[in-house]
Amino acid sequence: MQLGRVTGTVVATTQVEGLRGVRFLVVQPLDKRLAAVGETLVAADAVYMAGPGELVYFVASREAAEALEPRFVPVDHAIVGIVDEIELRADA
Amino acid sequence: MKIARVEGTVVSTIQHEFFDRQRLLVCDVIDPGGEPTGEYAIAVDVVGAGVGETVLLLDEGSSARQLFDVDTGPIRAVVVGIVDEVSSEGGELQID
Numbered sequence: 001m002q003l004g005r006v007t008g009t010v011v012a013t014t015q016v017e018g019l020r021g022v023r024f025l026v027v028q029p030l031d032k033r034l035a036a037v038g039e040t041l042v043a044a045d046a047v048y049m050a051g052p053g054e055l056v057y058f059v060a061s062r063e064a065a066e067a068l069e070p071r072f073v074p075v076d077h078a079i080v081g082i083v084d085e086i087e088l089r090a091d092a
Numbered sequence: 093m094k095i096a097r098v099e100g101t102v103v104s105t106i107q108h109e110f111f112d113r114q115r116l117l118v119c120d121v122i123d124p125g126g127e128p129t130g131e132y133a134i135a136v137d138v139v140g141a142g143v144g145e146t147v148l149l150l151d152e153g154s155s156a157r158q159l160f161d162v163d164t165g166p167i168r169a170v171v172v173g174i175v176d177e178v179s180s181e182g183g184e185l186q187i188d
Contacts, residue, residue, distance in 0.1 A: 001116075001133060001134035001135070001168070001169055002132075002133070002134065003134065031132065032099060032100070032118050032120070032132050046108050046166065047106050047107060047108060049106050050106075057102065057104070057116075057134050059166045059167075059168060061153075062153055063153050063166045063167065063168045064166065066153075066164050066165055066166045066167075067108055067110075067166035071164055078166060080107060080108035080110070080111065080166050081102075081104040081106065081107035081108060081111060081116075082104060082105070082106040082107070083102055083103070083104055084103045084104055084105055085102075085103040086100055086101070086102050086103075086118065087100050087101050087103070087143075088099055088100035088118065089099055089100055089143045089144055
């Protein structure tokens with residue numbers, strides 16, 4: 001799993017059948033010190049409570065399709081948790 | 093599997109039900125000489141690894157689901173061992 005910051009929301013009225021009811025959020029992937037790395041992506045919200053500004057962790061590929069009910073909806077990234085706190089060792 | 097060093101912990105209350113009460117670790121992937129490769133993962137700990145320890149990081153979903161004895165679940169990165177010593181062509185990594 002990787003860390004990410006939710007930076008926005010996506011609404012898509014026309015979509016494939018399997019995506020009905022799935023919330024989509026724009027996520028900027030982060031490194032462990034919360035610096036941005038790589039391109040932003042669109043992730044399904046599998047905790048149904050994530051929103052813009054929040055620090056989250058997400059899974060990719062098959063694990064993302066496993067995160068939602070029903071399983072194997074066509075998504076490639078899914079948010080599976082909201083971070084309360086990260087504690088890194090002093091010299092990390 | 094990859095060799096990694098535990099750099100910290102993640103506290104999370106709102107999460108997918110699969111991760112309920114699981115311990116989450118921030119792990120830096122390292123090379124056999126102990127240098128970080130730049131890759132990291134948030135991983136579930138099943139061996140009781142502590143911050144600063146060198147660990148074996150499983151990074152494959154099917155094996156991870158077998159480990160948790162489930163057919164489904166959004167799980168991939170799991171800390172599955174605590175490393176005592178690494179010896180390879182790149183040198184030796186002695187763990188304190």
